[in-house]
Amino acid sequence: MRYAEPQTVEEGVALLASTEHARCLAGGASLVAMMHAGHAAPAMLVSLHRIQELSAITETPEGLWVGAMVRHRTVAADTRLRGAMRVVRSAAEQLAHPAIRNMATVGGSVGLADPNTEIPVALVAASAQVEVAGPSGRRLVPVESLFVDRFQTSLGRDELITRIFIPRGPEGAVGHHLRFSRVSGDYPTVSISLVLAMEGATCRQARVAVGCCGPVPLHVAAADQRLVGTPLGEQDIAEAGQLLARAASPVDDVRGSAEYRRLLIPRLLGRAVSLAREPAHG
Ligand SMILES: Cc1cc2nc3c(=O)[nH]c(=O)nc-3n(C[C@H](O)[C@H](O)[C@H](O)COP(=O)(O)OP(=O)(O)OC[C@H]3O[C@@H](n4cnc5c(N)ncnc54)[C@H](O)[C@@H]3O)c2cc1C
Known part of the structure; x- marks a missing residue:
């Protein structure tokens, strides 16, 4: 395996182009662990540190x-x-x-x-x-x-x-991320990220994304729309959460079953909305 430390982005790109199985090395937290476990064997590591x-x-x-x-x-x-x-x-x-x-x-x-x-x-x-x-x-x-x-x-x-x-997002918007994990420090079973903009007591804009519930972060425009124009009441959040849960494609693994993950989505959404609306976030 070759190892390179380019000084510029252009040099880095040229190195990646020069070798078929080259990979960038950033923090190395995951890539090096994957190499130790035999899950990755790059022909060249292009370190981005310099x-x-x-x-x-x-x-x-x-x-x-x-x-x-x-x-x-x-x-x-x-x-x-x-x-x-x-x-x-x-x-x-x-x-x-x-x-x-x-x-x-x-x-x-x-x-x-x-x-x-x-x-x-x-x-x-x-x-x-x-x-x-x-x-x-x-x-x-x-x-x-x-x-x-x-x-x-x-x-x-x-x-x-x-x-x-x-x-920066819409004027007056707030953002919050919430994770549910079995033990502190573990990967989450489900995570949820939320950006909300309110006009008085009414939601003017909302954007919700969910993690650990499919191959890529889950974003459902209909769920955002279900929240917009509402006071973010229990029913509004439950229905937006159901739209997300139905669109999710989680797997069963050591951190929870697919069914459990679907159950968690509306509950975490409710908590994330409450936390985002706390004065400290305004
Ligand atoms: C034990 C452990 C626990 C973790 N727990 C969590 C957790 O609870 N929550 C969470 O969100 N994350 C968690 N992570 C993941 C962590 O947050 C990072 O996402 C991950 O380690 C990758 O970041 P890195 O800088 O170490 O990248 P690397 O390991 O260096 O690289 C990862 C991949 O990204 C590619 N890459 C790196 N930089 C670039 C770039 N600039 N351009 C293109 N490709 C690039 C590499 O080629 C490689 O394929 C955990 C990781 C570990 C090892």
């Missing part, structure tokens, strides 16, 4: 650009991620445990496309866009369109994620 631009966070009037190599720990501590953008910070604060939050990166979480991870779910709720660099330059893609299947993205083999744009 590419400085990938570790930057830049604020603009429209939102925040978060570099692919920014660690979860840094995202969790960045108070500029407020309002709707808070949903991403909330996921980074809660996921896994400190060792993983110190090591793993935002770009690695997207590149891994593990249906149990939480940053992808929060990014879908936040309507984030992903900047991708390849041999013909850079392009911006909606995060949702990047996730194709379990552990599979639409990235070309010579493309890498450079940064992620998290839009």
Whole structure:
């Protein structure tokens, strides 16, 4: 196996293009574990650690650009991620445990496309866009369109994620992420990310995404619409939750049965809505 440490995105892209089974190395939390277990055997590891631009966070009037190599720990501590953008910070604060939050990166979480991870779910709720660099330059893609299947993205083999744009979202919006896990620090059984904008007591805009309930983060526009124009009463949340549960395709595994996961969705949605509406989030 070859190992390379490019200094620029362009060098990184050229290295990926030069070797058929090359893979980016970000935090290494998952990739190295997969290599140890014999589930991955790249011909070349292209470490992204020396590419400085990938570790930057830049604020603009429209939102925040978060570099692919920014660690979860840094995202969790960045108070500029407020309002709707808070949903991403909330996921980074809660996921896994400190060792993983110190090591793993935002770009690695997207590149891994593990249906149990939480940053992808929060990014879908936040309507984030992903900047991708390849041999013909850079392009911006909606995060949702990047996730194709379990552990599979639409990235070309010579493309890498450079940064992620998290839009400020609607005026007055709030974001929250909630996870249910059997024990603290474990992957969740179900996770839910939510962005809400209220006008008085009425929901003006809603966007909900669910994790661990299908091959990619689950987003159902009809569930969002069921919440809009309502006071977010019990019945509204229950029906929006049922729309999500019906569209979900969870599996049975050690963290819960598919049936249990479907039951959890409306309950977690209810809790996430209450938490998002607490004054601390406003
Ligand atoms: C023990 C353990 C527990 C975990 N628990 C949780 C949890 O509870 N919740 C949760 O949300 N997540 C959890 N994770 C996952 C973690 O949050 C990260 O999603 C994951 O580790 C990948 O991030 P990384 O930076 O380590 O990426 P790596 O392991 O370095 O890479 C992962 C994959 O992404 C690709 N990749 C990396 N960077 C890029 C890039 N810039 N462009 C294109 N492709 C790229 C790599 O080639 C590789 O295929 C856990 C991970 C571990 C190991």
